[in-house]
Structures are given as C-alpha cells and as structure tokens.
Amino acid sequence: MAKKISIKYNGKSHSFSAGVSALDVMEKLKLDKKSVLAVQVGTETLETTKPILNSGELMLLTFNDALGKEIFWHSSAHVLADAIVRLYPNAKPTIGPPIEEGFYYDFDNLKISNEDFPKIEKEMKKIIHENNKFLRAEIKKAEAKKLFKNNKFKLEMVEDLDDISTYTTGKFVDLCRGPHIPSTKVIHAIKLTKLSGAYWRADAKKAQLTRIYGIAFPTKELLTEYNVRIVEAERRDHRKLGAKMDLFSFQDEGPGFVFWHAKGMIIYNSLMEFWREEHRLAGYEMVMTPIILKKELWLKSGHWDHYKENMYFTKIDNDDYAIKPMNCPGGILIYKNSKHSYREFPLRWAEVGLDHRHEMSGVLHGLMRVRSFWQDDAHIYCLPEQMEDEIIKVVELTDKIYKAFGFEYHIELSTRPEKFMGKKEDWDLAEATLAGALKKLKKKFVVNHGDGAFYGPKIDFHIRDSLGRTWQCATVQLDFQMPEKFDLTYMGDDGTENHRPAMIHRTVFGSFERFIGILIEHFAGKLPLWCAPNQVRILTIAEKFNDYAYKVRQQLFDAHIRVEVDESGNTIGKKIREAQLDKVNYMLVIGEKEVDSNTIAIRDRTGKQKFGVKTSTFVKKLNKEIKEKEF
RNA sequence: GCCUUGGUGGCUUAGUGGUAGAGCACUUGCUUGGUAAGCAAGAGGUCGCGAGUUCAACUCUCGCCCGAGGCUCCA
Numbered sequence A: 001m002a003k004k005i006s007i008k009y010n011g012k013s014h015s016f017s018a019g020v021s022a023l024d025v026m027e028k029l030k031l032d033k034k035s036v037l038a039v040q041v042g043t044e045t046l047e048t049t050k051p052i053l054n055s056g057e058l059m060l061l062t063f064n065d066a067l068g069k070e071i072f073w074h075s076s077a078h079v080l081a082d083a084i085v086r087l088y089p090n091a092k093p094t095i096g097p098p099i100e101e102g103f104y105y106d107f108d109n110l111k112i113s114n115e116d117f118p119k120i121e122k123e124m125k126k127i128i129h130e131n132n133k134f135l136r137a138e139i140k141k142a143e144a145k146k147l148f149k150n151n152k153f154k155l156e157m158v159e160d161l162d163d164i165s166t167y168t169t170g171k172f173v174d175l176c177r178g179p180h181i182p183s184t185k186v187i188h189a190i191k192l193t194k195l196s197g198a199y200w201r202a203d204a205k206k207a208q209l210t211r212i213y214g215i216a217f218p219t220k221e222l223l224t225e226y227n228v229r230i231v232e233a234e235r236r237d238h239r240k241l242g243a244k245m246d247l248f249s250f251q252d253e254g255p256g257f258v259f260w261h262a263k264g265m266i267i268y269n270s271l272m273e274f275w276r277e278e279h280r281l282a283g284y285e286m287v288m289t290p291i292i293l294k295k296e297l298w299l300k301s302g303h304w305d306h307y308k309e310n311m312y313f314t315k316i317d318n319d320d321y322a323i324k325p326m327n328c329p330g331g332i333l334i335y336k337n338s339k340h341s342y343r344e345f346p347l348r349w350a351e352v353g354l355d356h357r358h359e360m361s362g363v364l365h366g367l368m369r370v371r372s373f374w375q376d377d378a379h380i381y382c383l384p385e386q387m388e389d390e391i392i393k394v395v396e397l398t399d400k401i402y403k404a405f406g407f408e409y410h411i412e413l414s415t416r417p418e419k420f421m422g423k424k425e426d427w428d429l430a431e432a433t434l435a436g437a438l439k440k441l442k443k444k445f446v447v448n449h450g451d452g453a454f455y456g457p458k459i460d461f462h463i464r465d466s467l468g469r470t471w472q473c474a475t476v477q478l479d480f481q482m483p484e485k486f487d488l489t490y491m492g493d494d495g496t497e498n499h500r501p502a503m504i505h506r507t508v509f510g511s512f513e514r515f516i517g518i519l520i521e522h523f524a525g526k527l528p529l530w531c532a533p534n535q536v537r538i539l540t541i542a543e544k545f546n547d548y549a550y551k552v553r554q555q556l557f558d559a560h561i562r563v564e565v566d567e568s569g570n571t572i573g574k575k576i577r578e579a580q581l582d583k584v585n586y587m588l589v590i591g592e593k594e595v596d597s598n599t600i601a602i603r604d605r606t607g608k609q610k611f612g613v614k615t616s617t618f619v620k621k622l623n624k625e626i627k628e629k630e631f
Numbered sequence B: 001g002c003c004u005u006g007g008u009g010g011c012u013u014a015g016u017g018g019u020a021g022a023g024c025a026c027u028u029g030c031u032u033g034g035u036a037a038g039c040a041a042g043a044g045g046u047c048g049c050g051a052g053u054u055c056a057a058c059u060c061u062c063g064c065c066c067g068a069g070g071c072u073c074c075a
Helices: A022-028 A066-087 A114-129 A141-147 A152-160 A220-235 A238-244 A262-281 A295-301 A328-336 A384-403 A424-440 A481-485 A512-522 A543-558 A572-581 A592-597 A615-627
Strands: A004-009 A012-017 A036-041 A044-047 A056-062 A102-108 A135-139 A164-169 A172-175 A189-199 A208-217 A292-294 A312-316 A319-323 A347-356 A372-382 A409-414 A445-448 A458-464 A470-479 A502-507 A536-540 A563-566 A586-590 A600-604 A609-613
Touching (some): A022 A036, A056 A066, A066 A102, A066 A164, A066 A172, A066 A189, A066 A208, A135 A141, A152 A172, A238 A512, A292 A295, A295 A319, A295 A328, A295 A481, A328 A347, A372 A384, A372 A512, A384 A470, A384 A502, A409 A424, A424 A458, A424 A470, A470 A481, A470 A512, A543 A563, A543 A586, A563 A572, A572 A586, A592 A600, A600 A615, A609 A615
Parallel strands (some): A004 A056, A409 A445
Antiparallel strands (some): A036 A044, A036 A056, A135 A164, A164 A172, A189 A208, A292 A319, A470 A502, A586 A600
C-alpha cells in the first residue's frame, strides 16, 4: 500500500502517493514544466524525474529567475573547481560565486593561460557527464579545519563561520552553504570566458589569485543565444563605432586623453546646448575656474592629502601648482570672493570644467574612463533646511535628462569611507539627508557601505553599457567639510555671519566623455536626430543632378540642418551603403524624377522610403523631430 | 600598479629565421549608374620602440611603450 505524502505549494497543501515524480506533481498543479531544472522538497533537492518520498514544501528551481540562475551558476563554479584540482592538484580553490552573468572561481597557486581553456572545458564536460550529485553535509568546526588543513584560504573562512556545511560532487569537497542543483548533469553547456588576476578578499596587499570566469546554461540553445548577444554587444562598442564614424581617437602621444574629431564635437556640442538649457530652466548660473592652481589651495581642500596619487603637478616660477582633478576648490574661491546672505540661497553655480586625473593604466577604457574629461559640475550653496529640497531637485533634473535619452539607471547611496574628513555626526546627518530625499521621491536604491568621497557621502546614478557593465554617471554629494575647511559663511537673518552654508556637489552626465560613450552604445551609433553628427546626406544618382542637390542642401543648411552632398562618382547603391555605415539619419536621393518634379526622395535609417516630398515639408518634419528630441 | 593577452600600410587582417601579401579606404582613368560594395591601374609598410642571440630577426630572448579583458580604483 502506497504511503501518502503531502506537498505544500504556494501555501496550499496537496496530497500525493509517495514515489510520485516531481514532473507528475507539476502536471497536477498545472505548473510550467519546461523551465524547471530541479525541485526542492523540504531540504532535499531532486531532479524533476526522481520520485518524491517525503512530505514538504515544494520549491521550483528554474533558470528563468534570478535565484535559479544564481544556484545554477554557483554549482557550475564547483564544476570548474573540481576540474582545476583534477588537472592541477597543487592549485588551491578559494571562492567561486555566481555573478550577474555566469560565475568565477579564484585559485591560489595556479598558473595557466587562455590556451589551457579547451583542456579545462573538456574536463568540466567529463564531470558533467559523470552525473555527480551535489551532496550536502553539515560538519563541526574542528572537522572542517582538518578537512581543509592544506588550504589556508578555506581555513580562514572556516574560522569566521558558525554553521559549516560542505558539498561533495564525486571526489571534490568544497566548503559551501549551498543550495545547489541536484546533479552536474543538469548543466548542458559550459564554457570559460576569461582569465584575470584578482586579490584575496579584494585587497591588493593580500595574495594575488588567478580568477577564471565562465558561463553555463541548462540547454545548448541558451548558450547560442548568449554568444549571439556577445557579438551584438561588441558591434555596439563605442570604441569601434567611434573610429568607424570618425568621432574621436586616442593617440600614442597622449594615452588616456581624447582627441575629439569634427563629427564627435557635433555630439558634444549638442549635448552641451541641451544641458545648458535644462540648467537655465532649473535655476542654475554658470561659472568657470582655472585648470592650474597653487599647491596651497589643494592642501587646504584636502586633495593634497587624500587625492595626491591621482593628480598631476607642475611648477610655475618657483611655486608648486596642481592641475585640478575636481572643480570644487576653484568654485569655492568665487564664493569667498564676496560676502553672502541667506537671501541669495540656494545659490546654484554650474561649471563645465576640464578635470585631469592620473588614472592607473590598466583602468583606462575608451571614453568611459580617461585621464582628462569635461565634468558637468555644479555646486549648490544653501541653508541646512534647504538641503533635502535641493537634493530632490537634482535627482529630478537627472531623471528628466536621462529620460530624454531613454536610459535605464539604478541608484546607489555611498556612505562614509575609511579615509574620511570631518566629524562622524556630520556624516550621519548627511547620509540621512540623502537617504531621506530618495525615500521622499520613492526611488529605489542600494547602499554602498564605505564608498563615499573623502569629503562626503553621495548618491550615484549608474547606467549600463552594451556589455552589461555599469558606469557611474550622475552623482550628488553632500559636503560639510569644504565649507568648514574654507571657512565659508553667510549673513543670516539674525544679522551675524556665524553661519555655515551646506554645500552640494553634483553632476548629471558625470562627464561628457563617459556619457557620450554610453550614448553611442545605447543607440548603436544611431543617435537621435537632435544630436546626430550626420543628420542628412544628399545622394545624387548621377553627377548631372549635383546642381539641384546643392540647391536642396542650401535650403536645409539655412534651416540649421547638418547636411552634406555625396558628390563622389559612386553608384547610388554604394552611396547608400556608405551613408548607412555612417549612421546618417536621412538620405535624400536625387535623380531625374526629383529634378523634374522639384521634390526629394527620403530614405531613413530603417530603409523606409518616401518619394515626391517637398523640401519645405521635410524641413518642418526635421525641426519637429529635433525639437521634440525623438528617439 | 597587478594577472591574462595582443601590436604587420589610415582600417581589417594572411604569413615565414633569408627584410612582406590581401580586402576596404586613398589617387587617377573608364563608367552616369534609381536604393547596402561598377571596372581597371597606381601610390602607400625601416612588420610598436630599444637591446641581445645569429652569417642573417618582422619571426627567437629580454626590457620598454601602447592596445584589449579582468582585479583594485573611479565620473
């Protein structure tokens, strides 16, 4: 007689005979079976076809949700570690977590190169075929210490743990809290993606480890999809598009410094124009400060002590100068140049300033990370009670500007770092104010403990690039330190100057360089008309139509449209191909028909065509598209 | 800075211990062609830089510079 078991799912109990398979249960409960990799009943993880023998709560492990992916990739990391210790018995596994896309595992005492990947992948596939179960065991600290006595990294982790569990697959035992997939067999596609150095506990002073990255999927089809996505992302790479579209370049004579070409400057200036207008509307005034300033200023601001390794220096006559890495100290000198009253507040001074930072060579990355960049900075001086309101306004302005590009972003709140200036109480208040503003706006955010600037906590906006990496762009920083250091005061309503203004540092683009890099990738080079370098190109079918083409060009030029005539002797097919590669927004094709009827033929970037259009009608359409910033 | 990896005409790339090919782009000529590459010819490279090994180095070794992917850092 079959024993009855009870399975709880989503709060409801269902009764089954013991020995029923998970697949059968799912069918009864009308659940989507296709995406389920494993089920968990109670503490037991089972393959979907295996019989369920005990009562318990049913949990489904699928690759479609974040948790399922995490478990899947974490298990894949174990497979990698297993393969490595089989091939390189002296290697010491340390940690191997899942990441946003895939997983990695860090090893000590492992020296390999990319050429070893096929060998390792072969071993991993072998392990998968072995159909090794992930077996959990809970052990005592003493036992764990014995088990991992040859691995000082694992021992260090054991020391910090209260509940210790291990997972065993085949002969490979790893310290791990789990959970895991039931068996290695669930992995149907696995591959290694890259190799890197890493530090134990992310500390450059500690051991240098070898990090191997990989990705795995429950089906081969998902791996193919992933590969296609990677190729597409590489196609959108702003560095490649930047070279192809002749927007900017880097030269050996200035590593990390951008050379903006004519077409790139069109994007830059369009953004600047947009930015200026939005800031005018938001109540900002503009200031500008020098790039080179004396050492004394940087000593006073704290940069000399806290930021020196990232700064460039020079000497003028016999004095030491620094090239500014930030705009704030210069801006403060303007504030100090005259007396201020609370009646002026909030005082919003924007400055698009050229900053130089000596970044380490390994971190430079196209436009995203350079050594010299234009920051769309602003400093807001206000009363303490105005802070929250001003922060809200900055967040709203940022949101408005990002929406104009269709950017998705996430917000992080970075708190007091180890190396900080000032009093803890001020920091606590500043952090609470920033968090309060975000809560009022109902914005989601994650807290980044200890990641603030040395002078204050900050709110960061992060935008994703084409490969899924996120870049910090906008930032709002609350600063009680600079006003203190520079003894900033204002005349209060009590008739005394014994008052300290609050200071907010903020930037919306972050830097023009980084923002344009993201912009290029976001649109795969096909920028919205208002900031596109090649708005219109006129293509003639034959040279004899050039006169008419130049007449049309003049009409567009007079309407401030960026227009050029392709007067090469190429065929129309070739001209269209080149315009397409240059991401021209609109191509105007001019042939006999157009000349005879005094019209133009329009072809857009998608290949859609419209014949017999009047130039004036086209200009109106363009103006509307530009004004409304369509994308 | 550290780990991995690469550097051949403007760009993409083939290749060898006996000093280099191709495609695109460029110039010229022919072609005047209706929607993603018309035909032909020509010009263009001390094979990243420096040193070493060798009769001989673009090729092997070392150092440096620069690029790529990470780590750390960061707008």
